[in-house]
Amino acid sequence: MNGFRYDATQIRERARLIRQHIIHLNANSPAGGHTGADLSEADILATLYFRILDVAPERTQDPERDVYIQSKGHGVGGLYCTLAEAGYIPLDWLATYQHFNSHLPGHPVRQKTPGIELNTGALGHGLPVAVGLALAAKMSGSQRRIYVLTGDGELAEGSNWEAAMCAAKYKLDNLFVIVDKNKLQLAGLTADIMPLDPLDVKWAAFGFTVSECDGNDPAQLIEHLEAMQGRSGAPQVLIAHTVKGKGVSFIEARPEWHHRVPKGDEIAAALEELSHV
Secondary structure (H helix, E strand, O other): OOOOOOOHHHHHHHHHHHHHHHHHHHHOOOOOOOHHHHHHOHHHHHHHHHHHOOOOHHHOOOOOOOEEEEOOHHHHHHHHHHHHHOOOOOHHHHHHOOOOOOOOOOOOOOOOOOOOOOOOOOOOOHHHHHHHHHHHHHHHOOOOOEEEEEEOHHHHOHHHHHHHHHHHHOOOOOEEEEEEEOOEEOOEEHHHHOOOOOHHHHHHHOOOEEEEEEOOOHHHHHHHHHHHHOOOOOOEEEEEEOOOOOOOOOOOOOHHHHOOOOOOHHHHHHHHHOOOO
């Protein structure tokens, strides 16, 4: 099992530290970043790595480890900061994000970074691969679980729904999808660009058991993710309602921060807000 069994208070503190790293990481990047997406997923990632996933830095090649796939690959900055906090990579690597020949490129690359399971970035690829891994685990008798994080805007990609049909056909109850529903994508509201709702009804129609929670509340995340582990007979999805840019008031729910990074006085102002939970 995961060596971490943090409670909600400890996870909230870990997420705060991850958010501080995110500000530094994006501010130091020579090629921009995705600050809003990184911040919205911080509580989800902290809950997974410090409570839920059966993984460890020394077990990256263990065939029975759980697998986490970051399908929303543009949010890799948040994942790097989580991997650093969890001991997979040195903290000082974060200062090299997107620099020449860095171990931390702008999207996940498993050949570059310890703890990365799949190269992603082109949206809609993570869930199909996760379905294949979950099916392979079932066929081989493995007890490993497959977790995948998608963005809500990413669900406009049809490949996700093809994969969902396949997951339901094979009753892949070892597959856990988490939707980071922060309601923004690229340049505007998801509801304006490509409406998703009723998202719960859509997933249920594709054969998934559906849960919903506040995706920025570690207590709710723990409750729902652990309840999902106890169910069988169907793949599962957790619709995690989040705020894009969560934790920094002038970034929260602002579309322009999809691909903006903090500069100048913004850095100090963001870190001040993140100096306490």
